[in-house]
Amino acid sequence: MIYNKEKKVLYSAIQPTNLMTLGNYLGAIKNWVKLQDEYNCFYAIADLHALTVTQEPADFRAKALSLFAQLIACGIDPDKSLLYFQSHVPAHAELQWVLCCNTYLGEAYRMTQFKDKSQKHAENVNVGLLAYPVLMAADILLYQASLVPVGQDQKQHLEISRDIAIRMNNKYGGIFTVPEPYITVGGARIMSLQNPEAKMSKSDTDVNATVELSDDKDTVIRKFKRAVTDCGAEIVAREDKPGITNLLNIYSETTGKTVAEAEKEFEGKGYGDFKLAVGEAVADKLAPVRAEHARLLKEKSVLSDIIRKNGLETRAAADRTLVKVYKKIGLVPKDNK
Ligand code: TYM
Numbered sequence: 001m002i003y004n005k006e007k008k009v010l011y012s013a014i015q016p017t018n019l020m021t022l023g024n025y026l027g028a029i030k031n032w033v034k035l036q037d038e039y040n041c042f043y044a045i046a047d048l049h050a051l052t053v054t055q056e057p058a059d060f061r062a063k064a065l066s067l068f069a070q071l072i073a074c075g076i077d078p079d080k081s082l083l084y085f086q087s088h089v090p091a092h093a094e095l096q097w098v099l100c101c102n103t104y105l106g107e108a109y110r111m112t113q114f115k116d117k118s119q120k121h122a123e124n125v126n127v128g129l130l131a132y133p134v135l136m137a138a139d140i141l142l143y144q145a146s147l148v149p150v151g152q153d154q155k156q157h158l159e160i161s162r163d164i165a166i167r168m169n170n171k172y173g174g175i176f177t178v179p180e181p182y183i184t185v186g187g188a189r190i191m192s193l194q195n196p197e198a199k200m201s202k203s204d205t206d207v208n209a210t211v212e213l214s215d216d217k218d219t220v221i222r223k224f225k226r227a228v229t230d231c232g233a234e235i236v237a238r239e240d241k242p243g244i245t246n247l248l249n250i251y252s253e254t255t256g257k258t259v260a261e262a263e264k265e266f267e268g269k270g271y272g273d274f275k276l277a278v279g280e281a282v283a284d285k286l287a288p289v290r291a292e293h294a295r296l297l298k299e300k301s302v303l304s305d306i307i308r309k310n311g312l313e314t315r316a317a318a319d320r321t322l323v324k325v326y327k328k329i330g331l332v333p334k335d336n337k
Helices: 022-034 057-074 091-100 105-109 112-120 127-142 152-172 217-225 242-255 259-265 271-298 300-329
Strands: 009-014 040-045 082-085 147-149 180-182
Touching (some): 009 022, 009 127, 022 242, 057 271, 105 127, 105 152, 127 152, 147 152, 242 271, 271 300
């Protein structure tokens, strides 16, 4: 990364539980790409976070590597931004411990994602699931990030990260930059194509609910043709029309047109024509990403070089904050100075 002192730091991450969905792309990754020139950007594959669910090792490793290449294919420029694996930087887990000691159990239990996930995976409610947002706070605070582009579902985790930072700043004197979330309106919550009341999720078992970035044109169009819509025939964004509203948002975020412009464009048209047009717009957007992803996956040594180089550079940046934190809280420095 070309570190520029004049620019602030931006941080975000994505879990490699699966490859990217259209929700991940429109909610977060599109903004990661857009903000690369304005900030010093750190982007992580949050592989440690993904361990809260049992992963099949070979499949997990393959998905993480493929996601790394997919992010580059989406436009994350490895010369501009530090794209790296969270597990390659030990300071994340080290800072997490310190932050855990400054987080109340009540705060952690209150997280809606903890409640949802403990219900969904009742057979495996592990300590990691509860400490999950504290690891997120460690990710962000390690790099003194000012801005964190995420989808709406991560807003509460950003709030707890801010609370922990402010608490520690008050206790020990300015240690951390207090981060702000960056959440755009239209893409913040892309919903499932089969149930517009639920967010589009990597882990959905209904293949028609989720558009994957790696889906080919026919698959994308088929999924949009099957998308659940609402009663009536009007193509307008309204609370009582969650299916159509979701499709209008997807169309707007994909084409750059506003929702109002999209409503006008489809005035008087039927749902069938509209769904086809959304599918085509999305498929056209994804085609070059898909081709570039496939090309990059063959460039194994190029990817390995980026992974090695970025791991080193990120470790150095993270250690600077960790040394500062250890000193502030009263641990004996390694060189005892
Ligand atoms: P993850 O992997 O679930 O999702 C990655 C990003 O995609 C956004 N997102 C969505 N946005 C709009 N509509 C959707 N349907 C949708 N689904 C997902 C997420 O909000 C996220 O921005 N815990 C995080 C990863 C993480 C992280 C961090 C993020 C780890 N450390 C530090 C920010 C800062 C997660 O599981 O994201």
